[in-house]
Amino acid sequence: MIAVVKVAGQQFKVEKDQTLFVPRVEGNAGDKLNLEVLLVDADGKLSIGSTVGAKVQAEIVDQVKGDTVIAYKQKRRKGFHKKKGHRTAYTKIKVTSIA
Incomplete structure (x- = not known):
């Protein structure tokens, strides 16, 4: 059985016992979610x-x-450069049942 669910504005195709990374969802490890x-x-x-x-x-x-994403900007011949980075927050979830 396959289902398409919506989590934090994104759609995911899931099966029972599948583990996936979704955008950050509030909660602690062990909490249950209804998708x-x-x-x-x-x-x-x-x-x-x-x-x-x-x-x-x-x-x-x-x-x-997630992994570090580097955003690097530079203007040639001006001596200007800027380097920023960020790490996106994800929630690792496991689908327990589809009923």
């Missing part, structure tokens, strides 16, 4: 939109940060 379901594929039978009636539950595994 918004957009589509469910149950053995070739599709359910779309508000008629889905399915529930996808997930568990927060950890709060992590």
